[in-house]
Amino acid sequence: MKIDVVSASAGSGKTHRLTRAAYEALADGSARPEGLVAITFTKKAASELESRIRAKLLEAGRADLAARVRDGYIGTIHAVCQRLLREFALEAGLSPFLEPIPDAQRERVFSASLAGVLAGRAGRLNALARRLAIEDWRELLRRIVDKARENGMDRSALARSAELSREGLLRLLPEVAIGGDAYARRLRSEVEQVAAALAPLAAESGAAEKRARAASALAAEARRSGLPPWKDQLQLARSLGVKKLAPVVGELVALVEDHLRAEPFQKDLLELQAALFQLAAEALDAFARAKAAARVVDFGDMLARARDVLALPAVQEALRARLDLVLVDEFQDTSPLQLAVVTALGAVARRSVWVGDRKQAIFAFQGSDPELMSAAMSFALAGRAPEILGASYRSRPALVGLASSLFARALAPHGFSEAEVRLAPAVVDPAALAGEPALEAWRWAPETVERDGERVKATEPDAIAAGVAELLASPPPVRERVDGAEERVRPARARDVAVLAFSNGRCRQIAAALAARGIAARVSLEGLGATPEAILVRAAVALLADGEDGVAALEVGWLGGAAAADPDGWLSRRLAEVDAWRADADRARAAGEAPARTPLPFGADPRVRALREAAAAAAGRSPAEALDLALRTARLPELLRTWPEPGQRLANLEALRAEASAYEELCAAQRSAATVLGLVDHLGRLGETRETGAQAVPSAEDAVTVSTWHAAKGLEWPIVVLSQLDQDLDRSVFEPAVEPAAAFDPAAPLAGRWIRHWPWPYGGMTSSLALADAAEHEPEARAARSRDERERLRLLYVGFSRARDRLVLVAKVDPSDGAATAALGPLETDEGAPLVALPFEADAGPAEVSVEDERWACRVRALSGVPPIAIPRPRAAVAWYAGGARAARPRELLNPSVEPLAGAARLVAVTRLAGRAPLLAGARDMAPVGDAVHAFLAADDRADDPPRLALAERLLAAHGVSGVLAPATLLAASDALGAHLAARFPGARWFREWPVRARLDGDRLLVGDVDLFLELDDGFVLVDHKSFPGGEVERDRRLAEWAPQLGWYARALAAALRKPLRAAFIHLPVRGELAELDLAPLLA
Amino acid sequence: MLGILLSPTDGGTAWRHALAPGEARAGFEPVGPLGLAKRLGRMLGLRAEPAPQPDRLAAYGRRIAAHDDGRRSYSASRAADPFGVASFLLALRDRLALAGWDGAALGGSARLADLSALEALEPALPPGLADVLAALAAAASARTSLPCPLAIALTAPRGAYAPRLRELLESLARLGAEVRDAPADAPCAAETTDLGRLQRALLAGGEAKAALAGDGTVLVLEADTPVETAELLASYARTRSLSRATCVVPAEEGALDAAFARHGLPTLGAGAPSRFRPQLQVLPLRLALAFAPRDPHRAAELLLLPGAPLPGRVRRALLGALREEPGIGGPAWRAAVDGAVASEARRACEGGGDGTAAGAALRERIDAWFGGEAFSPSEGIPAPQAARIAGEVARWAAARAAPADDDAGEEAAEAAGLFLHAAAAARALEKLLLAMGPGARLPQLALGQLHDVALGDGADLAPFAGEAGRAALCRRPADVLAGAHEVFWWGFVAGADAGAPPEPWTGPERAALAAARIVVAAPGEARALEALGWRRPFLAARERVVLARWRLEGTAPAQPHPLLDELHTRLAPGALEACVHASEHVLAAVRPAPFAARTAPLAAAAPVRPRPIWRLPAAALAPTRTLSASQLDALLACPMKWALEHRAQLRPGRAVDIPHADEPRLLGSFAHRLLQDLLLGDDRIDFDRATPEDARAAAARAFDARVETEAAPLAAPGREVEREAARTLVAGAAASLLEALRAGGWRPRAAEQPVSGRFAGLPIEGSVDLVVEREGREAVLDLKLSGAGYRRDDLRRGALQLAIYQALLRSGGGAYPPAAYFTLDDGQLLTVDGAAFPGATVVAGPDAHETLKDAEAGFLYWKGVLAQGLLPAGADRERWLGAIGAAAGGAPPESVLARKAPCQFCNFPTLCEGALGEEALP
């Protein structure tokens, strides 16, 4: 076991380093492909790494190894764990088909288990949460449970968390000064008095009315429930701070302001805190039981199971023999539980390489813990220095220099060495870029303009859009990589630009602002279910499932454009139709007849009609196939192509198709039926969770990427715009958080960790609250704040290191307050002075950015954040593939038994075969008898090698009809036929059960077996066995029916043998007859 | 001579190009291992067919059960997933059997030891492919000659065939069969073409890196989505002769065929088997209905399934009942059954038959599908009961599969095939269940697992099975066994080519197997074959190879196919770029395409904008017929909603309309019925003596007794919290209602009392939730689930529904009876008439008379607007106020303006601003 740690700053060739590690080990034989584990952060990264390793092996002429790369465990940690669990399922006592359940299903199982735990207890919690102004305590509970799961905690760890959290909370609370009943009583009487006193004053002013209303509401609430929410009490008290009211309200205000010392307040907080931990523990257990009962696991379980499996001696032994090299990419973002797995893998593998960058650990909010990572790394290094990749292959020297100087200083107090932060530029600027600044500062000023009588405000998204438009209007040169290596310089296009913002909502606004300027944007959007295309697709599927769905018909018609030219006429026709039907129905009723049913709506709309008519075609289709059928039938791809942003629409169509598959997978996981109606319901519920509601991101257009800072990790663009610098990203100490163990134990990286939760009882209220002030001074809060600050620094590092050629910073510059750059707050000296000087307030044009005495050229742009005046742009026609006329075509495969053939055969004669009595098959079901007879006739060459009787016995037994027929009768039947044909066609060569393949005219295929044919010198004889047991009349009718089948085979054989048909027979072994047919009319 | 072309897998028609057009061959058969087994079986007189997999799995499962003493390598896993373990071990066993294992004892690992112990058990395991091949090899060895001369040509290197198959080939060779190896690959395209260069680069290897000219002989077609990629490939395929092509279709069959159909091309008919074909859902749905609470949504899915059991009119009636009271067995359901039975009897009588018998038969059929005991999902259903259900479904499906009349068409034939499959699956399940013995009980989940076993892979369906003129077809690139003019590789992305799973054997196991002469593939052997297989489409193409790939798989980016790495290393840097034609480029015609894609301009769609006002024929809008009180309310709040619902008769789908547990209307109407029945129903409380606590208890009891049949979604597992809350709400409401009535001295008199009369010159009708009485005087109570605040506002501006009821209930011009809302969730009465309802929350608002007057003004206003053919949507008030006001000669009266459109409970938000923000719309 050897673990190498590689510290890889942004752009320093991390993937290259990993590829090299894998390649060298594979090439020198120290690792076998199936002994390679490579854990990446995303599937895309896995695919890229696999591809690079393969390519490198191929380049080196090791195609043998390249082909085997797929045998390695290259994937996300979940994929790797899943494979481990599958391979060691028996050792671990798990199902060998452990599939993690989809998130939607997981949520359902969790809700169900939670429901079980909460049954009968929710009332109390609702009351508590109401008083503590906690809007959704279930969400809080779920967060505690999630944290417990991410950290592999069990019941006892939660109990400990509850205890430590309680201790902490108690430290925040002063001693109780007023008992429960006393407080409630006093509050009630005070508030009644205040309400009574304020009511008459209500008319004085709006504020007075508001106060009066609030007081009377609080009084009513106090009457009803005893104690109103603490936040409401406090808010009322604060609203009463009007001097002249003091005599009336003074008592109440004093009482409420001192609520921290009220016993009921403290009890509420402590009870809720305890209840949440208690419920979390129970829910965790119940969830585990529910999953066990349902025999499913989720992603978290997979990790926990993998960790457990890796602790089994048998597994360790097997893996020790197998695992040659474990590569871990993005090590810094490994979650605690993942770390446990990775550490366990490291313990059994011959060698591990962990590549990561502590400066880029930005997923603490998702449960990863950079401090834990640091501890793990230094343990793995055991005093050795990590390998540091010290050159940047990504960015221009100026950008490398700025990031190095800035972050070396900013991170130094947090334990980062200079070497770990500072990079040397590995690429020099090509000549075409030489005079180009690598930095830009964009500023915009808050302003409001009047437009059409409305006040329009400047916003940052619009300023950014204006900046991007300006930039692209005279595009700066950027470097482009060709096939990974070569570089060429060309003017920037929209797709070279990325804009980063902190929230998804802001990303959407930026994309909209860009769109308003006619610049396409690529952004991850949610809310798939609410897009018109999703509504339309769902309606189309609904109509396919139930043609009577009138609302679906309306939606297909409306969104499908049937109403476009004349919406009023469209709806009028329906109204008229109903009126006519009503009149008819009235008439019918008057005549004592049953009235007809309401006519189905919008039957004239071709899409609606086609969907209703396709119901028959849908009758055999699975839900996902039905969705495809609906798309095709209603011609939705063509339609969406004509909508604005067709790329997005069609991509969403794909997202919806994937939803249909997801629905089927969900049903499979639940082992329940899947129906088209179920799919309709599923599509209707889209958007309930974030995962299912994601829209697809099209890539066809030349578009600006708009992404969150977090999602940008691991990516790079020529030009990167950093926005939302005015955001202050403080997190509250009152959110559930995981606290580290007192000391790190490498053998048990998760041991000793605990969840801290202090409930926050004031909802959105933040200012001057004694509880918050008390918390400020607690060590937990200080630690949390400093953790937070480090995380923010790392996020800034990620943002600053995404650009290859040009980095843009955007800020609002208020003439009085200067540039709003709160987000850059952590970039400061120990004394709190900013480390970097950004020229936001300089004149537009060339300027400089400096860090201490280092300077870099920067271009300043002054932008207007006022949205452009919307000019409705006429949309041009779009091209789409032209459809073609559909011809009626037969199926390719010709089935001789049903394919008609012109002409009628003539029955020549029916001969009773000599020595043959009819087979008296007394079976109820003749089919297996017939099959046995057929099989015997096919195999029997009458040579008695191997013995014929044994053959007959075997075949009768194999078809389950042993007692039904005597084996000897089969021999007799075969002999009789043989003798007859041999006498009539002496010297012929016999072919039994002979395959025939023909490519017929009209592109049709004939695929089949001829039961028997005899080849003569000048032709052939065709024989078909039919184990028909019926009477003579029926026989003759059937003979005519069977003739075309013989006709087709005769044609094929004639072509294959290039000889004519001499005679054709249908052999009826059960009846003991041979019927000769004249097929000539069929062959003409 | 019998000539056999043997490929490593069965299926596909790539062999077609081995025949010239018009050519016929006798004694020629392209097969895979299974086809070969069948052919040899017929020759040698053996029934060489593997048994159905469910049978084998069940048999192996029984062996494992007999063998498991709790200490086996698999024991712990088996406790977690018995069928999973059976299928896992059986797969290992079959793998070994294909590798040549004949059951001899094995060491090397605990699982190998267990496998050999299992192999020794009785009774015989129904044969799999390996067993069939072994039997054939044995039969061949017992012979001295072949019945006819035989030549077998291999299409792939020998290593691609299982050892067991190779063994069979050897025994055939000993009998004189000629076994020919696959010919060595050679370039077949002209050296001067891109394809020719690529073929040579692939075959030669080495340093030479081919440059491509983009001459169109190698094409990479790509687009964002499979749907667009399919359009692009189809538009290309239209310029070619498909019958000369082979198409590799590993995935996304439906998208490709849809495009081919749209382009008028012969469809491929490639499809994958699915477990989710409607016919195969009948059994799982029926089984789901054997568990409590019976799920009304599942019932509706069954009733609306294509080919569902029961006649259409019966299904319609039952669906109506489910919508009214979501559950099976409640009053609405029973009434629907009775109604259907009665009309069935009537029809039978009219047709001269025995009405009673016909009615009884229908009742029995309904009961067979929806009746019987409902078992607890966790305790489970006794195996014999489940077997009986499976048997019934099997019989029904078999009857449905019976050939209809001859010209029923292809779809009917297809459905018949699927019903046969459904019948077989049901039979298989029945067998599995019967084998479990009469004492066994299966929790719902275990039954689901068993059903999965019985169903196997599900059923294949060639949606519009391959049409004449289609390209030859295969599923994997390796299966392109015969040369073709051109080869299309559809789905050239990693996601469409998962590859074989890695070999399962550990080092010690390999050693043990080698010692036992069992030939498992060496590490990398399978992968090397896989990589060779990827080259087939390139090497088999004589004129062109076309790769079609998409960039998105769902919302995730599609990953490139691994072969691309090899192509990149064989080609000059950037060479492939010359061959890539993206859909967006083809459509925009920005890059010369090497084929004439037929594109057509589509007009940009006219914007679908929310319309605040519609102009429609006045006659179609005029309210001339009887209005219900709620219709009137709706009309005043949003004329658009009223017109679409009541004039245009637009209703949601029959299953869509059954409420879920989280929809308030479910509890709303259930709670209504419970409270009404509590006061006035057959099991009513003794109003004079009952205490509020009695009412609370009685309501809770009634809730529990009826929730499964009348509001089943609330009774579903996982809905405990909602159920609990609902029960508490109903029970609390019962107590409060009793108290509230007592406080005012009111006694219940009638529930859902129909009333009718006239309003503004129109007939009007409705039914009053609760009529109460005090000393001969009546009062109206309207029950509402929640929304006291909203009701308060309503009373403040005049509660129309209450006023209408008051007016209709009033006998001959006397005083209006008092009226109040009762909100269930907080148990309060809300009224403007404090005197009549002591203790109620009193709101200052107009009385009935004033309210009606206002409402009449509002109604007449709307009537006037409608009479001009104008129909506004309630929510977009700002946008129509001016126009409507201008047309109607003034702004609407306050009674209209004060109302909010009920958009949350509306089915038509797509037409107004409700669902779609303006920018979201095209």
Ligand code: SF4
């Ligand atoms: S969504 Fe609202 S505005 Fe639109 S029709 Fe329905 S109720 Fe009226």
